[in-house]
Amino acid sequence: MLGGNSRSRTYSRHLLSATAGTCASLVVLGLTAAPAASAEIPDFRxxxxxxxxxxxxxxxxxxxxxxxxxxxxxxxxxxxxxxxxxxxxxxxxxxxxxxxxxxxxxxxxxxxxxxxxxxxxxxxxxxxxxxxxxxxxxxxxxxxxxxxxxxxxxxxxxxxxxxxxxxxxxxxxxxxxxxxxxxxxxxxxxxxxxxxxxxxxxxxxxxxxxxxxxxxxxxxxxxxxxxxxxxxxxxxxxxxxxxxxxxxxxxxxxxxxxxxxxxxxxxxxxxxxxxxxxxxxxxxxxxxxxxxxxxxxxxxxxxxxEDLVQEQDSGVPVWVWFALVGVVIVLVVLLLVLWVRRSSADPYGVKAEREAEDAELAAARAEQARAEERPSRRKKGGRRRKTR
Missing domain, CATH: 3.40.50.200 (Peptidase S8/S53 domain)
Structure with missing residues (x-):
């Protein structure tokens, strides 16, 4: 071993349990006494x-x-x-x-x-x-x-x-x-x-x-x-x-x-x-x-x-750094807002589906309208009887 010598010793301090008189009193009162602590805690201080x-x-x-x-x-x-x-x-x-x-x-x-x-x-x-x-x-x-x-x-x-x-x-x-x-x-x-x-x-x-x-x-x-x-x-x-x-x-x-x-x-x-x-x-x-x-x-x-503070003072002013950081934060926020708006405008395709349904309905109505107009045109274009 490097340097010095050692002698090992061990001492213990025992925590005392409750006194016999106290235990007897608890028995007379009909109470159940908790077990006394018997742990040994060595204290060498x-x-x-x-x-x-x-x-x-x-x-x-x-x-x-x-x-x-x-x-x-x-x-x-x-x-x-x-x-x-x-x-x-x-x-x-x-x-x-x-x-x-x-x-x-x-x-x-x-x-x-x-x-x-x-x-x-x-x-x-x-x-x-x-x-x-x-x-x-x-x-x-x-x-x-x-x-x-x-x-x-x-x-x-x-x-x-x-x-x-x-x-x-x-x-x-x-x-x-x-x-x-x-x-x-x-x-x-x-x-x-x-x-x-x-x-x-x-x-x-x-x-x-x-x-x-x-x-x-x-x-x-x-x-x-x-x-x-x-x-x-x-x-x-x-x-x-x-x-x-x-x-x-x-x-x-x-x-x-x-x-x-x-x-x-x-x-x-x-x-x-x-x-x-x-x-x-x-x-x-x-x-x-x-x-x-x-x-x-x-x-x-x-x-x-202090030397580090002076080096910082001799360079770009602190307010410029704060301004740059502020600009970057604003740009990030704007981009985030645009992205959220675009992604949340029609996230489940409901709008597009409705537009398609409306287009189909409009086409159907137009076809129905054309179908209703055809008989009336035949009627109007019929032959007239000649007068004798």
Whole structure:
């Protein structure tokens, strides 16, 4: 498995049935008591310390990552997990979505887990519960998967491992950054200016074991004992820099959904500059502060592309387009009216039939009239008697 380790645990919360005294009272009253609910709804949110640590839930009233796609290239994910179902899209162009889905399922849960059960009151939540996750499994074409995520307009791309000595991947991350995606990955390996390098901290705020040097870290985030979606439709506790990077990717989705006018560099700046002091003075992720930082930046950026508006203004005036459209609509309406009139003038041929009948009747009457005139002409033309 790429990066980190995991320990699976399962806890359950039992819903209590009615008390014995209440049941006895119902029997005395002669009423039939409905069976008490015995369903077990696991709820792991009290153990999700990362959400409280970064203040994610404080901004959920305004943003939960809606409309944002976070791409996960290089991993497999259990799309049937109840905490992920309907949030995940899997593209197998670069590899099969295999059974080795521990890391990918955990990362997807940290990014966009939405819980399950009645009113989604069970399971785990991710940092951005309404974000979409685009999964691109692959074993040997991570660069191709990153390029595909860029082509699909993913706003955030989460790498499964630190950058190695792969020039093709570096080119892919550069294309992603210029194409409008924020690339997030675990710290360590070769430096890539296009990747936001993240290291993990534990609940006490200390760097987790085997973290890289501070010079290789851009941001720290919760990365130890994180409760998230696990294999076999269960939950798991995971530790490692890839999972800290997943927390940051979910946070980036929150900012991108709230301020869509911000580019990847501005979202990255908001995450880093809007942070709190972490171990050794490293910037530590805090979503509430990052949103405030992004808000200040977004005030100076219009949601409308002013350059595009100027290009339109420099061409044909808008009123001309409206006039042309109006003329076309009028012509279409006139043609439609003419067609309707022609098609409805005598749709069943009644008029033509009547005209034919009238012509036949007129011919018959004319023939009858001629027949009546013939005897009278003979009578008039008879011989006269001579007078003697």
């Amino acid at each position: 009290p153990d999700q310390w990362a959400l409280a640590s970064i203040g994610a839930q404080d901004v959920w009233d305004s943003t939960q990552g809606q409309g944002i796609t976070v791409a996960l290239p290089g991993v497999s994910v259990d799309e049937e997990h109840p905490d992920l179902r309907d949030n995940v899209e899997i593209v197998t162009e670069f590899g099969d979505n295999g059974a080795d889905d521990e890391q990918g399922t955990a990362a997807a849960g940290l990014v966009a887990g939405h819980g399950h059960g009645m009113d989604a009151d069970g399971g785990v939540l991710g940092v951005a519960p309404e974000a979409n996750v685009l999964v691109l499994p692959t074993e040997d074409d991570l660069a191709g998967a990153v390029r595909h995520a860029t082509d699909e307009d993913a706003q955030v791309i989460l790498l499964p491992e630190e950058i190695g000595d792969d020039g093709d991947l570096a080119e892919a991350t550069a294309a992603a950054a210029s194409g409008g995606a924020l690339v997030v990955g675990p710290a360590g390996g070769n430096e890539d200016p296009n990747v936001l390098a993240v290291a993990g901290v534990d609940e006490d705020g200390a760097l987790i074991p085997e973290s890289p040097d501070a010079a290789e870290i851009d941001l720290v985030a919760p990365g130890a004992d994180l409760r998230t979606a696990g294999q076999d439709l269960r939950q798991a506790d995971v530790t490692g820099a890839p999972y800290a990077a997943a927390v940051v990717a979910g946070s980036a989705a929150l900012l991108s959904a709230e301020y869509p006018q911000l580019g990847p560099d501005q979202v990255r700046e908001a995450l880093v500059e809007g942070s709190r002091e972490g171990p050794g003075g490293l910037p530590s992720l805090h979503v509430g502060d990052a949103v405030a930082q992004a808000s200040g930046t977004a005030e100076d950026i219009s949601l409308i592309d």
